[in-house]
Amino acid sequence: MTKTRQLFDAFRQSCRPPARLKPSEWAHGRVALYEGLSPYFEADAAPWLVEPLNAFADIGAKEVCLLAPVGTGKTTMLEAAMCYVISEDAGATMLVGQTDSDIKDWVETRLDFSLLNTKETAGLLPTGKNRHKKRKDAIIFPHMALFMTGANLSGLQAKSMRRVLCDEPWIYPDGMIREAEGRLHDRWNRQFYLLAQGGFVNTEWHKKCENTAMREFCFTCPSCQHEQAWKWENVIYDTTIADRVKMAQTAELKCANVDCDYRLQDKPQPRRELAISARYVQMKEGMPDSLGFHYNALCNWRLPLWRLVIERCNAMDEVARGNLKLLQQFIQKRLAEFWSDEQEDERVKLTGHGYSIRDYANGELWEDESHRFMTIDVQQGHFWIAIRAWGMGGNSRLLFYTKVDTWERLKVIQETYGVKNRHTQIDCGYFKDEVYKRCAQYGWLSLRGDQRDQFPHRNRSGKTVFKSYSPYQTVTASDGRKTMVSYFSNTSHKDILFQLRNQRGVDWQIPDDIGSEYLRQIDAEVRRGEGKTARWVKRHNSNHAVDCENMQIVLASIFGLIGTPESETED
Numbered sequence: 001m002t003k004t005r006q007l008f009d010a011f012r013q014s015c016r017p018p019a020r021l022k023p024s025e026w027a028h029g030r031v032a033l034y035e036g037l038s039p040y041f042e043a044d045a046a047p048w049l050v051e052p053l054n055a056f057a058d059i060g061a062k063e064v065c066l067l068a069p070v071g072t073g074k075t076t077m078l079e080a081a082m083c084y085v086i087s088e089d090a091g092a093t094m095l096v097g098q099t100d101s102d103i104k105d106w107v108e109t110r111l112d113f114s115l116l117n118t119k120e121t122a123g124l125l126p127t128g129k130n131r132h133k134k135r136k137d138a139i140i141f142p143h144m145a146l147f148m149t150g151a152n153l154s155g156l157q158a159k160s161m162r163r164v165l166c167d168e169p170w171i172y173p174d175g176m177i178r179e180a181e182g183r184l185h186d187r188w189n190r191q192f193y194l195l196a197q198g199g200f201v202n203t204e205w206h207k208k209c210e211n212t213a214m215r216e217f218c219f220t221c222p223s224c225q226h227e228q229a230w231k232w233e234n235v236i237y238d239t240t241i242a243d244r245v246k247m248a249q250t251a252e253l254k255c256a257n258v259d260c261d262y263r264l265q266d267k268p269q270p271r272r273e274l275a276i277s278a279r280y281v282q283m284k285e286g287m288p289d290s291l292g293f294h295y296n297a298l299c300n301w302r303l304p305l306w307r308l309v310i311e312r313c314n315a316m317d318e319v320a321r322g323n324l325k326l327l328q329q330f331i332q333k334r335l336a337e338f339w340s341d342e343q344e345d346e347r348v349k350l351t352g353h354g355y356s357i358r359d360y361a362n363g364e365l366w367e368d369e370s371h372r373f374m375t376i377d378v379q380q381g382h383f384w385i386a387i388r389a390w391g392m393g394g395n396s397r398l399l400f401y402t403k404v405d406t407w408e409r410l411k412v413i414q415e416t417y418g419v420k421n422r423h424t425q426i427d428c429g430y431f432k433d434e435v436y437k438r439c440a441q442y443g444w445l446s447l448r449g450d451q452r453d454q455f456p457h458r459n460r461s462g463k464t465v466f467k468s469y470s471p472y473q474t475v476t477a478s479d480g481r482k483t484m485v486s487y488f489s490n491t492s493h494k495d496i497l498f499q500l501r502n503q504r505g506v507d508w509q510i511p512d513d514i515g516s517e518y519l520r521q522i523d524a525e526v527r528r529g530e531g532k533t534a535r536w537v538k539r540h541n542s543n544h545a546v547d548c549e550n551m552q553i554v555l556a557s558i559f560g561l562i563g564t565p566e567s568e569t570e571d
Contacts (some may be wrong), residue, residue, distance in 0.1 A: 022054045023057050023080070023084045024049075024053045025043070027080035028040075029041070029042070031083045031084075031114055032117030033079065033113075034079075034114065035110065044276060046076070046077070047275050048068075048072065048275065051215070051279075051293060052195075053081055056085065061191065061289065062191060062192065063192045063193075063212065064293075065209045065292045066193075066194070066293050067209055067292065067294040068197065068336050069300075069334050069335065070334075075110065078165065079111055081193075082114070082146075083118050086124060086141060087118075091144055092147075092159075092162050093161060094146075094148075094161045094163070094164045094165070095165050096149055096150070096169075097150055098150060099150040100150035100152070100155065104137075107148055124141050125139070126142075137149060151173060151177075151179075152173075153176075156176065156182070156183060160183065160185045160187075162190060164191075164192050165193045165194075166180055166193070167196070168195075168196045169208075170196040172205070175204070180192075198333070198337045198338045200339055201339070201340040209338075212287065212291055213282055213287075213290060213291055214284055214293075214294060215282050215293050216280065217229065217280055217293070218279060219277065221256075221257065221262050222262065223255065223261070224260040224262065227281065231298075232312075235253055235308070235309065236251070236252055237309055238250040245306075245310065248305075248310045249306045251306050251308075252264060252266060252305070253305065272301040275299045280293060296334065297335070308334060311326075311330055316504060347501075347523060348503055350501070350519055353507075360400065360417070369389040369390070369391060371556075371559055372399075372423060373388055373390065373551075373555045373556075374414055374417065374423065375426070375548045376425070377427050377551075378431055379544070381405070383404045384403055384404075385413065386401045386545070386548035386549055387401075390552075390561045391561070394556070394561055394562040395506050395507040395509075396500075396506070398509060398511060399417065401514065401515075401548070411442055421443030424444045425447050426439065426446050427448070427547060427551065428446040433478050436477035436481070436485075437477045444483070446475075447488060448485055448486070449487075449488060450470075450487045453468065453492055454468065454489070455489075457471055468488060468493060468557060469488040469557060473485055488554045493553045494525070494536045494546070494550050494553075495527070496557075496562065497553050501549075521542050521543060521544050521546060523539075524542055525537060525538055525539065526539055
């Protein structure tokens with residue numbers, strides 16, 4: 001091929017209009033796949049990706065966000081999209097991955113295969129004398145350039161693009177989505193495409209999705225014709241079955257219409273038929289020229305519902321032990337939703353559990369009881385106390401909550417309810433010396449909240465491990481008497497308290513006649529911030545129930561009734 005002919009072909013390729021076929025139609029049976037259910041892209045293999053793929057040809061879609069679970073073909077769609085762009089709608093394009101090595105590995109293992117084995121793109125790859133135009137960070141085609149970079153400043157500078165595609169931006173360093181978007185330079189035919197699982201609230205990825213005209217993948221009930229999204233709350237299973245696998249295998253998806261009795265069985269064919277007939281429905285308004293697409297793993301007929309049920313149940317088991325990681329991953333990776341440690345708007349309404357405070361007024365035992373703790377919050381001139389019975393599995397029942405005016409009355413209540421001395425523990429944040437004296441007098445112990453997340457312990461082999469509370473330390477009151485105090489992570493234990501209060505995990509019970517004051521106090525705090533900066537702050541000053549119940553969580557952790565919020569890690 002002469003140089004003149006090569007230039008002519010490149011000019012023709014760059015100037016001709018896109019194919020009249022939609023990208024999903026063009027890619028079907030044409031784009032070769034390195035890893036796939038078939039050798040070539042098939043649009044009906046993942047119907048939830050058809051509309052997001054077609055958005056690549058939508059000149060009005062300046063920004064597109066695809067919020068999707070793992071393992072449902074996002075990467076395959078991206079390979080099909082790149083082949084379409086290079087062949088049919090060329091323009092300078094940048095692919096952004098988490099790191100330089102991540103995007104390089106994807107290009108070398110998967111995208112290269114698709115480009116080489118798809119007829120329409122194979123002839124455009126630089127070869128022979130031009131093979132130097134295929135580099136680790138770029139492929140210079142005759143009619144366009146494709147750049148690859150990680151989400152870093154060095155790779156996101158000094159380039160002007162028509163398209164920028166961001167893969168898994170939920171994990172980008174702060175500010176890198178904005179830097180990537182800046183490469184578009186306000187071109188009239190620009191497109192900023194982001195695809196990822198759910199991340200964290202109040203991040204760049206979350207804000208991008210919130211600003212789009214979000215569409216939800218919805219199915220129509222075969223019975224009542226009610227159109228609805230796949231929702232986890234509509235997954236039902238027989239919780240009376242003790243064997244978890246057998247329980248999970250009873251899973252069905254019920255219609256969201258309360259007047260409809262339809263149940264979708266956990267079988268591939270009916271689930272496939274439901275997904276193929278589904279469509280995206282816009283749920284909210286967004287910024288002009290901005291599209292959003294969301295679906296979750298429930299629509300993927302290749303992933304049995306029973307496996308998801310087991311994953312969810314296992315996650316809730318870990319919540320009961322103080323570990324939120326599995327639940328976070330389930331929400332982000334399976335449901336493709338954003339995780340918030342704060343979750344202020346997710347508080348369930350607290351209701352009683354079919355018993356009364358009067359049932360335990362004389363120290364009666366709860367049938368599941370293995371331990372009973374009394375925790376005391378000290379105020380100026382009065383106290384607030386909570387008495388809660390705990391079972392070995394982490395279930396618990398609040399027996400008593402009230403305000404008390406004197407030390408002597410505290411002791412009477414302790415004895416009436418049959419709480420052991422060492423199971424009676426009191427906050428020493430206020431009037432420390434007086435608390436130490438009374439603890440020494442009554443045989444009680446004291447607790448003190450701390451901003452630290454972990455405290456060193458020595459295990460039996462002499463190695464240092466870290467827990468969410470400190471070993472008990474001997475302290476001396478001003479009168480010379482000694483007692484013991486343990487420091488604990490305020491934030492970590494309140495995180496657990498919130499999960500239990502929200503009925504996530506073990507059974508955390510309150511009486512029917514607990515009263516409005518307790519209900520007001522238990523919701524007096526809200527979580528602000530993420531990660532190491534997270535703190536619980538007051539919405540109002542009456543947070544005594546939070547403090548008492550939080551100390552209950554600490555004691556349940558110390559006594560091994562629930563897991564500790566921090567894993568025991570050797571230094």
